[in-house]
Amino acid sequence: MATRGIAISLFSGAGGLDLGTERAGYEVRAAVEWDRDAVATMEKNFSHLRGPVINDDILMVPTEQILAAAGLAATERPDLLIGGPPCTPFSKSGFWLDWKRDGLDPTASLLQEYTRVLREARPHRFVLENVYALTYNNKASRPAFERLLREIDEAGYDCVWQVLHSADYGVPQSRPRLFILGAPKGEPLPAHPYPSHGGLWEGKESGRLTHPYVTAGQALDGLVTEPEPSEIVGGKYGHLLPDIPPGDNYLFYTENRGHPSPLFRWRSKYWSFLLKLSPDRPSPTIQAQPGPYIGPFHWENRRLRVPELRRLFTFPDSFEFVGSRNSVQAQIGNSVPPLLAEKVVRALHGQYLYEG
Template identity: 50%
Template sequence: MTTDNRLPVISLFSGAGGLDMAVDRVADDFGSSATARVGHGPLRVAVATDYAQQAMDTLALNLSETPTITRDIQSLPTEELLEVGGISEGDASLVIGGPPCTPFSKSGFWLAEKRESRDPNASLLEEFVRVVAQSRPESFILENVQALTYKTHRAHFERLLAALRELGYNPQWKVLLAADYGVPQLRKRVFIVGRRDGKAFKFPEPTHGGPSETSKKWDETKLPHVTAGEAFRGLLTSSEPGELVEGKYGELAAEVPAGQNYLWHTDRYGGRDEFKWRSRYWTFLLRLSPDKPSSTLQAQPGPYVGPFHWENLENEQGLMRARRLRVPELLRLMTFPEDFEYAGTRADIQRQLGNAVPLELGKAVTRALMLQLGHLQPVNEIEMDLLKAAA
């Protein structure tokens, strides 16, 4: 019988396993995770849980040695997590998880319970704290949408940080832009990281730079953001059922140029005067630009919510139509491995990926933590500087 000496990790709200794969491949070189299942680092996911069976099926296809539990976390005792993972209190090197972000997402923000931060699912943050308190891991990584830090939800956020401080973990938080870490996507997420020894975690410095939706200035000494065109280079795909944008706005979507959205069809641009200025959400009829990173991939987009590909294709009537992104393209934008397997339909995988942490972003945070805990050794000057700054 072979003994696995890798450090155990408890994964909560695992979903499709973006953070789980980051844990598994934390020692891989940047980008190598896209083409090969390596995973020879210091960590292993000892147990993973989520309430969605389909997500657990997807995770099992890609991390076949990881035991999974499909259940609402509110009815899952920490003792059972430890038992299934074959670990005791204090053994886990890391607890990871991204509690469902729906309560804090801008999507559906018009709902009163979201505006007023009264969504009952907010208590899932407390479940994360409960597992940390009872399992006493060496460290934790919690990921969520940027909106958790907004004034509207500040009470939840401050209560979360206070609870983690009370446990002695000295939580540090930062909103990170995925594109700044080599992900071809302008996706912002907040990460909260804490250590049992109380030492402050130092977040990794960005490796890439470029303009974003909210900033036109950046550090030009960094590598440039990876564009969607670069991400798709050399990728061979085939058509997928339902990929063409048809229906009420199908013709209008096909006329929107790359990098533009519905605003093209207002009186301020060159399209048809169909919409009032800023009357729709920004992703309505949005087309990717091959020269920029993608906008955030939506987990449950409506039929006219992009980003759509910049190319048009003919439908059965010979009319040009915009097309949705294909699964291999979604994987590239998430920096997921090309051999990633998933359970469910194309819509199911979009939902799973839209809720996931981009692999290279997850690796950047996890690797920085493992370096500072001494479980990895620095391999370049950037990592040596990070350790000096964290000392």
């Protein structure tokens, strides 16, 4: 397939969005990422980069430098801008902190760095990915989201936004994420991809039955892995994990569920506390920095191994991550599943991949 053109990537992380973009026909020629391990991961796995990943705080990186890294003159426009600015104050895992709900986290300003590059680079299309909580109607998220949409408009673009659930697109993980797609004003506006998995889709264009969800058991079937030193769950609660049925969590040990010796009050913990994978369903959302008792854990009563994480995010088995075990967990947990990214980017051109 002929290339659709040149893409530049911001907040690239380990490159899940980038990998899907390349599978959809673009060449990622330049990337910006501040984490050194993620930079090393990108450079190990992406052949179209014209030079090293720009390893710097994006606040310090002018748009001209990004364009030059992609082999473009300051007057040339990239075909696609992609990126997922970190937005800690709007993530569900951190929203219990008052100062984050009040919008006082400086990482919120990274949204404005994306729109700055959008305004100055003038790409023909763009994809912005983020946490779905950014759309919440509260005193922190909604004003930030409305500002983002206003800045996209002021940059000369129309856009559409939607929260997509990765399992609906063939990813063996239930992971809701916000995707904003845009094009210059006056040009045809792209649409989000139609779900391909999970049952009946009620959209305007299709009433067909789709594929069943891809389960964690299917994703991990046949995968041979080696034990990891940190995979055993110990400490105060680790011994409770074996009795929890696959797909269940700490609620198994509550009076409401009829446990003879209840250990926890009903809904007194996060839902992911002592959460165990079910081989018959997609994995729950896998976090970048889980606590010691935060799942999902494997149904074999241990932490997931790196090759298993790769599969549950739809990275190829050959994709190499650089860094410590904790760093790799963070890189994978912060990633856009490449399969979902591919379908989103293909949808920019009306390819909806019904076949999954």
